[in-house]
Amino acid sequence: MKKKILLIHTGGTIGMTRDSRSGVLRPDHFYAGLLKVIPELSTIADIEVEIPFVFDSAELGFQHWQRLAAIIQSRIGAVDGVVVTHGTDTLAYTASALSYMLHNVPVPVILTGAQKPLGELRSDARNNLINAVELACADIPEVCIFFDYQLMRGNRTSKNHINFFDAFHSPNYPLLAEVGINIEIYRPNILHPGGHFHVFNEFSSALAVLKLFPGCSGGYFQPGDDVRAVLIVAYGAGTIPLQTGELLPRIEAWLRQGKLVVLDSEAHGGRIEPQLYESGSRLLEMGVIPAGDMTFEAAAVKLMFLLGQYDRPELIKGNFQKSLAGELTELS
Ligand code: ASP
Numbered sequence: 001m002k003k004k005i006l007l008i009h010t011g012g013t014i015g016m017t018r019d020s021r022s023g024v025l026r027p028d029h030f031y032a033g034l035l036k037v038i039p040e041l042s043t044i045a046d047i048e049v050e051i052p053f054v055f056d057s058a059e060l061g062f063q064h065w066q067r068l069a070a071i072i073q074s075r076i077g078a079v080d081g082v083v084v085t086h087g088t089d090t091l092a093y094t095a096s097a098l099s100y101m102l103h104n105v106p107v108p109v110i111l112t113g114a115q116k117p118l119g120e121l122r123s124d125a126r127n128n129l130i131n132a133v134e135l136a137c138a139d140i141p142e143v144c145i146f147f148d149y150q151l152m153r154g155n156r157t158s159k160n161h162i163n164f165f166d167a168f169h170s171p172n173y174p175l176l177a178e179v180g181i182n183i184e185i186y187r188p189n190i191l192h193p194g195g196h197f198h199v200f201n202e203f204s205s206a207l208a209v210l211k212l213f214p215g216c217s218g219g220y221f222q223p224g225d226d227v228r229a230v231l232i233v234a235y236g237a238g239t240i241p242l243q244t245g246e247l248l249p250r251i252e253a254w255l256r257q258g259k260l261v262v263l264d265s266e267a268h269g270g271r272i273e274p275q276l277y278e279s280g281s282r283l284l285e286m287g288v289i290p291a292g293d294m295t296f297e298a299a300a301v302k303l304m305f306l307l308g309q310y311d312r313p314e315l316i317k318g319n320f321q322k323s324l325a326g327e328l329t330e331l332s
Contacts, residue, residue: 003080003137005045008071011055012087014114014125027054038126044133057087062203065097072102073199081108081136088113088159088167091145095154096301099143099325101200104193108140111154112147115165124165131179142191144176151177155298155327158268171269172293191326202308218245229260229303238263238274238290255287260313264291264299289317298327
């Protein structure tokens with residue numbers, strides 16, 4: 001019997017059309033006729049299409065993530081898998097958010113998009129969609145991103161290319177599957193959720209992000225009382241300047257005010273090791289929390305998610321350092 005797949009279209013280049021005069025790409029309702037454009041999809045599965053909103057993904061935020069989670073929750077038990085088509089710009093953020101919200105999701109939730117609209121020559125849309133639907137029929141119970149022949153854990157990915165078709169990478173976690181002549185599913189890399197499925201909905205925007213760069217005085221960065229967590233995107237293994245500027249006393253002040261301070265790195269590959277250098281080890285002694293090997297997207301969304309779930313900083317801190325949905329390699 002054919003599997004049932006819920007296809008949720010949210011916008012992005014994949015479904016945009018180009019204005020013939022200006023050349024600007026705009027969201028379109030193109031997807032209403034999707035099954036006529038890619039009839040092969042209905043040979044793979046019975047497809048049910050849902051279009052809750054159609055936006056460039058730069059527009060998306062908490063309420064869109066909540067809407068997606070609610071649609072998926074309402075169809076769990078009735079469908080074998082879910083495919084979400086989405087703009088690539090914030091795809092890794094939405095995938096991270098859904099991975100935390102859809103706790104113990106029992107079916108594949110595969111997000112995909114395209115670098116070129118479905119209607120254009122040499123588009124990657126058809127390929128990404130057909131493969132995402134085929135993989136959504138498999139036993140892969142987690143939130144993933146499929147792009148350019150690769151299936152990745154959603155909360156481990158970052159957009160790393162603007163022009164080429166391999167727009168996403170998963171720097172710190174191996175692929176979940178690869179598509180060639182055959183589909184290779186790498187079973188040991190896939191999550192096996194045990195508990196019951198539950199949707200967590202709350203998020204909080206009480207997060208501020210400071211990205212360091214040489215010459216940055218940081219004086220402009222004044223997180224107010226409404227900010228409960230500061231995420232510092234530092235250098236390499238987790239270093240900050242000690243001799244120049246006044247970052248250390250300012251971080252001390254934020255900690256005294258009860259804010260959580262998290263240390264991440266601008267480098268994508270590897271795990272931050274703040275204890276390797278003086279500045280990082282001072283930060284650890286002060287109570288700054290390292291982001292481990294999480295991507296920036298996974299760490300920022302996780303903080304907003306935990307700030308939404310909990311008031312008590314110890315609970316946020318404790319949960320941030322645990323893997324909630326495979327986004328972090330826990331040290332044993
Ligand atoms: N600006 C588009 C979006 O994120 C880019 C894309 O889909 O590739 O919606």
